[in-house]
Amino acid sequence: MPEIEVSAVLPVYNDRAALEVAIPRSLETLEAIAPGGFELIVAEDGSTDGSTEFVREYETGDPRVHLMHSDERLGRGRALNRAFAGAKGSIVCYYDVDLATDIQHLPELVGAIREGYDIATGSRLLPESDITRSGGREIASRGYNLLVRTVLGSSLHDHQCGFKGFRRDRLLALLPTVTADHWFWDTEVLVRAQKSGYRIQEFPVRWRQGPGTTVRRKDVIEMGSAVMRLWWHLHVEKG
Numbered sequence: 349m350p351e352i353e354v355s356a357v358l359p360v361y362n363d364r365a366a367l368e369v370a371i372p373r374s375l376e377t378l379e380a381i382a383p384g385g386f387e388l389i390v391a392e393d394g395s396t397d398g399s400t401e402f403v404r405e406y407e408t409g410d411p412r413v414h415l416m417h418s419d420e421r422l423g424r425g426r427a428l429n430r431a432f433a434g435a436k437g438s439i440v441c442y443y444d445v446d447l448a449t450d451i452q453h454l455p456e457l458v459g460a461i462r463e464g465y466d467i468a469t470g471s472r473l474l475p476e477s478d479i480t481r482s483g484g485r486e487i488a489s490r491g492y493n494l495l496v497r498t499v500l501g502s503s504l505h506d507h508q509c510g511f512k513g514f515r516r517d518r519l520l521a522l523l524p525t526v527t528a529d530h531w532f533w534d535t536e537v538l539v540r541a542q543k544s545g546y547r548i549q550e551f552p553v554r555w556r557q558g559p560g561t562t563v564r565r566k567d568v569i570e571m572g573s574a575v576m577r578l579w580w581h582l583h584v585e586k587g
Contacts, residue, residue, distance in 0.1 A: 354378060354386040354458055355437030355516070358445045359427055362397040366445045371406055371413065373447065377454050378412075389414045391431040391442075394421035425533030429523055435516060441468075444510035450554040457513040466518040466546040469504070469538065470511035470553035481557035492571050499579050500539045504550050507535040511553060518546060527581070532574040539578060 356378055358370055371388065378386040390403045392415060403415040416431050432440050439461045443449055449470050460468035472479045473493060481489075489508070496502050512534065519537075522544065528536045541548060 352385055352387050352436040353438060354382045355389060355432075355435035355440045356386065356454075357389045357391050357428065357431045357435070357440065357442040359424055359431075359442060359510075360390055360392045360395060360399055360403075360445050361421075362395045362399060363445045364395070364397045364399045364402055366447075367399060367402055370445045370447055371403075373451055375410070375412065377451050381455050381458050387412055387414055387436060389416055389431050389435060391427040392417045393423070393427040394418055423530035425526070425529040425531075428533060429526075432514070432516065432519060432523070438516055439513060440516045440519065441513035442510070443512075444558075446558040448555055448558050449509065449511040450556075453511065453551075453553050456551060457511065460549040460551070461513050461515055464547065465549045466515050467538070467541055467548045468513040469506070469548065469550050470509045470555070471504070471506040471550045472509055472553065472555045473505040474550070474552040476552035478552070478554040479556070481555075485557065488571075492575075495572065495575050496535055496539070499575055500582070502539055502542060504538055504542070504548065506550070507538050509553065509555070510534070512537075522546070528574070532578075535574070536578055539582075543582070
């Protein structure tokens with residue numbers, strides 16, 4: 349059996365319909381990038397819509413697909429930590445199961461790590477990015493990322509795009525310092541990586557907003573609170 353070079357992770361919570369598209373498209377794309385030398389991990393986080401059973405059935409027919417199921421809801425960050433710890437590839441990546449970021453960018457993501465970057469991340473906020481989303485989400489995203497750049501000193505433009513790749517050994521060395529267990533995981537990983545001198549490549553992507561995604565006032569408050577908590581950890585507690 350060939351050595352696994354690339355481990356791709358799909359974080360999943362009640363995404364049964366999206367999985368029907370995401371798994372076969374992922375396998376097709378990964379086969380072109382790393383023929384035979386990859387695995388597709390579905391980090392399924394306490395779903396109740398049949399996602400578990402769907403992936404388990406797929407897994408029995410294709411040994412490259414691995415279900416990593418949790419009975420309890422872990423949150424996005426904890427589910428990703430668990431998946432990356434159990435991955436076999438020297439390159440690990442993840443992307444959202446709705447394929448909001450065009451999967452055609454996956455060769456570029458993996459290629460950046462092969463070229464020597466520690467982290468690669470897609471960006472919806474570079475001038476060359478091609479995105480379609482509602483005005484409310486666009487304003488919230490730009491405001492949030494400006495806050496991260498200003499308060500936390502990040503040089504990146506988009507911290508929350510669900511399309512990231514890592515050198516696994518470098519990521520695992522960083523994760524013990526990361527405290528976020530849900531959506532803020534993405535931002536905290538990128539901010540702490542920059543402060544630790546990691547080489548990061550940010551590149552423009554084609555991105556389309558999925559159905560049913562809205563920004564609530566509560567979300568905006570939580571975003572701001574998470575940024576200020578990390579600032580406190582970094583500058584007051586020296587975390």
